[in-house]
Amino acid sequence: MQEPTSDAFDESVVVVREANERGIPLKLIGGQAVRLLCPLFPHRARNDQDMDFASVSSKKRDVMEFLFARGFLGDRKFNLLHGDRQMYFTTADGRTSVDVIMDRLNMCHVLDFKDRIDRLPDTLDVTDLLLTKLQIFELNRKDVHDILHLLSGFPVKDGDEPQTIATGRVGKIVGEDWGWWRTVTMNLEKVTQLADGEHRDLIPQARAFDPAGQALALLEHCRTCPKTMKWKLRAKVGDRVQWYELPEEVGH
DSSP states (O other), rough: OOOOOHHHHHHHHHHHHHHHHHTOEEOHHHHHHHHOOTTSSSSOOTTOOOOOEEEEEHHHHHHHHHHHTTTTTTTTHHHHHHHEEEEEEEEESSSSSEEEEEEEEESSSSSEEEGGSOOOSSSOOOHHHHHHTTSSSSSOOOHHHHHHHHHHSEESSSSSOTTTEEEHHHHHHHHOOOHHHHHHHHHHHHHHHHHHHTTTGGGGTTTTSHHHHHHHHHHHHHHHHHHOOOHHHHHGGGGGHHHHHHHOOOOO
């Protein structure tokens, strides 16, 4: 078995590339995905960085066998109980946690990515990565960092093309679910304020796009995109009923 290297990011990139060469859909998510997609921007590396991947439940066995072969140690009880939606491993030395999210991210809202897993070679789709951050009800600094970097590196664009922040994908999600819409629009408003204020330092100098301007463009699309009858009925209730979940940490 191969021993993982000490750098979590470098090892994560090697892992996903080797997996996909073998036809196993394993993609980076979170800060490591943003770092790989935006190599010219300052990354938010830290000493206790974990490895976070996305995959699909139909390839659960292939993912497990692949990670075992690379020296990762699985939590057998956890993976047996929760493996269709999440699997947990550690590196051989036990220092680095390894999470594999299956089919969908279930946090403040539910983001289904199962049918979009292969849109990019090494990471989850750019738009889906942005949505994993915009769905968080209580943003922290690292979330704002990742949002600003994605908005600085990729264009907000009509349709649903890879390597873009696709208004088609965003509009479909927020136009069908008022709760999603409420959280996303709230966070886009917040990000535009933070980009001009206390988190201005997070905007990369090598940016290709103005993140605040892009956030405003995406916000306008969310406001004007078509809404379903279900959305309109829920909108009448508004903030009087909680529209998001506060995710609990699942014990390993």
